[in-house]
Amino acid sequence: METVAARQRPITQAQSTDLTIDQATNQTQALVDQVRHAYVHQQPLMITGGGSKSFYGRSVEGDQLSVSDYRGIINYEPSELVITARAGTPLHIIEAVLAEEGQMLGFEPPHYTPHATLGGAIACGLSGPRRPYSGAARDFVLGVTMINGKGELLHFGGQVMKNVAGYDVSRLMCGAQGTLGVLLDISLKVIPQPASEQTRILSGNQKQIQNLLSKWGRLPLPISATLFHNDQLYVRLSGTESGTHSAALSIGGDQIIEDQLWQQAKELQHPFFTSEQTCWRLSLPPAAPEIPEYLFKNQLIEWAGAQRWLYSEADHCNIIRWAENNGGHASLIDRNTSDGYTLFHPMSTGLMALSQRIKKSFDPAGILNPGRLYPDL
Amino acid sequence: MTLSTATQRDNLLNSLLPELGQLIPAQSIITKVEQLHAYECDAFTTMRQLPLLTVLPETIEQVQHVMRCCHRLEIPVVARGAGTGLTAGSMPVEHGVLLGMSKFDQIHDIDLDNRTALIGPGVRNKAVSDAAAPHNLYFAPDPSSQLACSVGGNVAENAGGIHCLKYGLTVHNILELEFVTIEGELITLGCAALDAAGYDLTAIMTGSEGLLGILVKIRVKLLPVPASTRVMLAAFATIEDAGNAIAAVIGAGIIPAGLEMIDQTGICAIEELMHAGYPVDAAAVIICELDGSIAEVEDELSSVIRIFTDLNATDIQIAETAEESTRIWAARKAAFPALARLAPDNYIMDGTIPRRALAQVWKQINQLADQYQLQVVNVFHAGDGNMHPSILFDSSDDDQHRRAFELGTRILELCIEVGGTISGEHGIGLEKINQMCLQFSATELQQFHALKQAFDPKQLLNPGKQIPTLARCAEFNAMHVHHGEMPFPHLERF
Numbered sequence: 001m002e003t004v005a006a007r008q009r010p011i012t013q014a015q016s017t018d019l020t021i022d023q024a025t026n027q028t029q030a031l032v033d034q035v036r037h038a039y040v041h042q043q044p045l046m047i048t049g050g051g052s053k054s055f056y057g058r059s060v061e062g063d064q065l066s067v068s069d070y071r072g073i074i075n076y077e078p079s080e081l082v083i084t085a086r087a088g089t090p091l092h093i094i095e096a097v098l099a100e101e102g103q104m105l106g107f108e109p110p111h112y113t114p115h116a117t118l119g120g121a122i123a124c125g126l127s128g129p130r131r132p133y134s135g136a137a138r139d140f141v142l143g144v145t146m147i148n149g150k151g152e153l154l155h156f157g158g159q160v161m162k163n164v165a166g167y168d169v170s171r172l173m174c175g176a177q178g179t180l181g182v183l184l185d186i187s188l189k190v191i192p193q194p195a196s197e198q199t200r201i202l203s204g205n206q207k208q209i210q211n212l213l214s215k216w217g218r219l220p221l222p223i224s225a226t227l228f229h230n231d232q233l234y235v236r237l238s239g240t241e242s243g244t245h246s247a248a249l250s251i252g253g254d255q256i257i258e259d260q261l262w263q264q265a266k267e268l269q270h271p272f273f274t275s276e277q278t279c280w281r282l283s284l285p286p287a288a289p290e291i292p293e294y295l296f297k298n299q300l301i302e303w304a305g306a307q308r309w310l311y312s313e314a315d316h317c318n319i320i321r322w323a324e325n326n327g328g329h330a331s332l333i334d335r336n337t338s339d340g341y342t343l344f345h346p347m348s349t350g351l352m353a354l355s356q357r358i359k360k361s362f363d364p365a366g367i368l369n370p371g372r373l374y375p376d377l
Numbered sequence: 378m379t380l381s382t383a384t385q386r387d388n389l390l391n392s393l394l395p396e397l398g399q400l401i402p403a404q405s406i407i408t409k410v411e412q413l414h415a416y417e418c419d420a421f422t423t424m425r426q427l428p429l430l431t432v433l434p435e436t437i438e439q440v441q442h443v444m445r446c447c448h449r450l451e452i453p454v455v456a457r458g459a460g461t462g463l464t465a466g467s468m469p470v471e472h473g474v475l476l477g478m479s480k481f482d483q484i485h486d487i488d489l490d491n492r493t494a495l496i497g498p499g500v501r502n503k504a505v506s507d508a509a510a511p512h513n514l515y516f517a518p519d520p521s522s523q524l525a526c527s528v529g530g531n532v533a534e535n536a537g538g539i540h541c542l543k544y545g546l547t548v549h550n551i552l553e554l555e556f557v558t559i560e561g562e563l564i565t566l567g568c569a570a571l572d573a574a575g576y577d578l579t580a581i582m583t584g585s586e587g588l589l590g591i592l593v594k595i596r597v598k599l600l601p602v603p604a605s606t607r608v609m610l611a612a613f614a615t616i617e618d619a620g621n622a623i624a625a626v627i628g629a630g631i632i633p634a635g636l637e638m639i640d641q642t643g644i645c646a647i648e649e650l651m652h653a654g655y656p657v658d659a660a661a662v663i664i665c666e667l668d669g670s671i672a673e674v675e676d677e678l679s680s681v682i683r684i685f686t687d688l689n690a691t692d693i694q695i696a697e698t699a700e701e702s703t704r705i706w707a708a709r710k711a712a713f714p715a716l717a718r719l720a721p722d723n724y725i726m727d728g729t730i731p732r733r734a735l736a737q738v739w740k741q742i743n744q745l746a747d748q749y750q751l752q753v754v755n756v757f758h759a760g761d762g763n764m765h766p767s768i769l770f771d772s773s774d775d776d777q778h779r780r781a782f783e784l785g786t787r788i789l790e791l792c793i794e795v796g797g798t799i800s801g802e803h804g805i806g807l808e809k810i811n812q813m814c815l816q817f818s819a820t821e822l823q824q825f826h827a828l829k830q831a832f833d834p835k836q837l838l839n840p841g842k843q844i845p846t847l848a849r850c851a852e853f854n855a856m857h858v859h860h861g862e863m864p865f866p867h868l869e870r871f
């Protein structure tokens with residue numbers, strides 16, 4: 001084991017593109033000015049980071065507001081389990097810096113391209129294979145500095161684990177896709193990397209596997225990811241050496257050497273995924289019934305049943321209705337590089353009206369990424 | 378009660394009662410002043426206010442009806458769970474309705490395959506884990522008040538507990554919320570899946586202290602009970618050593634299920650009441666609980682022992698039996714009764730700071746306590762930096778009372794200065810509303826008000842709580858500086 005002293009060393013290995021404090025202040029001011037100007041002139045803005053998730057949502061018409069140069073790690077002390085960085089910081093840099101200290105982002109955010117930024121990851125609120133076990137992006141957000149649609153610079157939450165002063169605006173920003181504010185600085189809780197990890201494979205049909213997953217879910221097993229496809233279940237175990245070893249004995253199956261599987265699943269690069277066809281993502285209670293065969297051609301199941309990817313020629317309404325009737329929701333994703341888009345599940349009238357009022361409270365002129373999430377937001 | 382407020386009260390009752398009566402049975406409406414006293418405060422008993430009346434609805438339709446009536450007549454509504462809040466959050470407002478949610482105490486469903494429970498907001502926190510226990514599952518948030526407090530109150534305050542370092546706060550352990558708006562509309566936030574379409578409004582509703590809507594149904598997550606749990610108690614000769622030990626455990630990649638710290642006064646008070654074998658000569662003790670699979674826990678236990686030993690622990694007790702673990706925890710949980718024996722009143726703070734500042738802030742709190750001539754005891758959730766300094770005082774002595782509250786403000790200022798917050802889990806309510814002015818700028822407060830407006834344009838839900846008006850802040854800031862200068866000019870800044 002590494003010595004404690006070595007682990008406590010605060011690291012701030014500066015990247016050449018990191019901003020100095022003065023540069024950051026100037027850039028913040030420039031971004032504030034740009035939003036304020038857009039507010040005064042009621043001119044819509046399209047907020048961009050690294051462009052890696054531009055397909056996740058609808059296209060936005062507006063002047064570009066780029067935060068990709070607003071980058072750098074502001075504060076990271078491993079013993080605090082907190083990192084604060086600017087929104088334009090590339091995700092891979094953040095992950096590398098954390099890995100150096102034996103830590104990681106617990107929600108395993110997808111990158112999709114090497115240009116993925118922290119701001120984009122939080123604005124989209126996407127989480128990877130570890131989601132059901134460690135939590136979602138929103139679970140790790142501790143605080144943000146942001147610009148609202150009036151061009152006001154605001155700070156919510158902080159760098160501490162527990163904070164109930166005022167409404168939890170920082171978490172609200174997660175998944176709001178920039179429609180409520182421009183994210184500048186983001187503080188996240190981080191977790192220690194597991195000391196040991198292994199992947200096991202088991203075979204069975206969906207019913208058998210769902211039963212198994214439900215049973216395991218009620219046991220204290222260190223499962224950190226699952227993937228089911230073509231009657232094969234892959235299970236990742238993470239924990240201490242002896243913890244994963246004893247869990248492996250109780251779940252059975254065979255250990256496989258798999259360095260790519262989870263990375264591929266997270267990045268939608270598993271052979272199942274093709275960018276030629278639109279793909280459905282169904283988010284469901286994990287033990288929701290099997291999706292009827294007439295609704296899909298091919299499926300891949302993650303998150304112990306809670307995230308199901310489908311290729312389908314069925315009527316859109318039927319898929320949406322099935323997801324809703326089974327306690328979840330559906331989104332339709334087109335990852336075409338040139339003009340990809342995502343359509344999200346329709347909201348109830350009451351919820352949409354409330355969401356519109358909330359949007360208005362942050363962005364009264366409707367200039368921040370209008371329409372990106374829903375046409376009316 | 379002056380005549381004019383009495384008349385006003387009668388007028389309001391005359392217009393409200395017939396409307397309420399259309400759907401609410403008479404026995405669910407309390408108007409007698411003697412009976413209303415039961416609802417005049419929460420566990421922060423220094424602040425009290427009688428409501429116009431109390432309604433104890435039993436169905437969602439009844440809640441909707443109350444809201445529609447109050448909305449039409451523009452009468453404020455304050456929700457109340459079990460009234461264990463520590464910040465006057467559910468204290469009634471004058472001429473307002475107190476909506477007691479205690480009859481929403483059904484556990485509708487425990488879904489074993491999805492590991493969730495669908496419950497009413499009036500269900501007691503501990504009752505959820507009790508109901509799930511036969512299936513080897515439990516509800517993770519475990520505030521010390523868990524025998525009494527309601528899950529609705531937990532959601533409204535985003536309550537934490539000793540295990541939230543590893544298992545998260547209430548916000549991390551709920552999936553779906555059904556609430557009634559001030560207009561009487563029923564809206565569902567989140568869903569039974571792990572995420573939902575649109576904005577993350579479960580996050581905004583959690584910790585909103587009854588200002589945005591009335592919770593009527595909650596779907597919580599249940600977790601499997603760990604296979605093994607080990608508890609240890611380590612003593613340290615200085616606060617610095619204890620603070621370093623906390624940082625080192627986390628820095629070594631170990632997330633204990635609980636990591637608590639108690640200072641010497643706390644240790645002595647607890648030991649006197651509980652005789653749990655706490656080392657009374659130590660400057661601080663750390664209680665560390667590890668859980669997981671048997672193999673995992675044994676690995677981590679030896680690492681933690683090594684870290685504590687390397688960092689000068691003067692004594693380490695490891696519970697070998699369940700009884701010994703219970704003894705260590707029971708003593709920690711008896712901290713508040715133990716402190717209650719030291720002074721007539723006890724003002725519990727809830728500031729949270731980055732862990733690295735623990736030792737420094739602890740020292741400064743002790744300095745401040747000396748300057749204000751009051752005793753402060755620290756018993757707190759060290760793992761997540763959530764301090765609970767308790768200021769001991771006697772409220773019958775006006776000067777002590779004033780000094781206690783001023784010292785409280787100074788402690789919270791200190792927490793903000795080191796990058797922390799004025800509240801980690803107890804909430805703001807009315808008790809800490811002035812200190813919100815220290816933590817947030819005017820534009821930030823206005824953004825909060827705008828958000829509130831999106832839910833409650835007429836400002837009828839729990840008005841005057843949680844988010845101060847700018848006028849209130851202006852007044853407080855003026856008064857605050859004034860107080861800081863007058864009696865203790867040398868205390869302004871460290």
Ligand SMILES: Cc1cc2nc3c(=O)[nH]c(=O)nc-3n(C[C@H](O)[C@H](O)[C@H](O)COP(=O)(O)OP(=O)(O)OC[C@H]3O[C@@H](n4cnc5c(N)ncnc54)[C@H](O)[C@@H]3O)c2cc1C
Nearest residue numbers: 458459460461462466520521527529530531533537587592
């Ligand atoms: C001895 C003691 C120990 C404590 N320990 C802890 C601890 O370890 N951790 C911790 O976090 N807290 C602790 N608390 C504080 C308190 O128990 C929590 O804040 C708890 O969550 C309050 O729940 P309640 O049901 O009593 O809510 P109440 O006090 O009745 O109400 C609290 C707030 O919630 C709102 N509310 C209640 N029900 C609803 C509803 N259905 N819809 C909308 N709003 C609602 C109220 O308006 C109010 O603003 C402790 C309190 C005591 C007395």
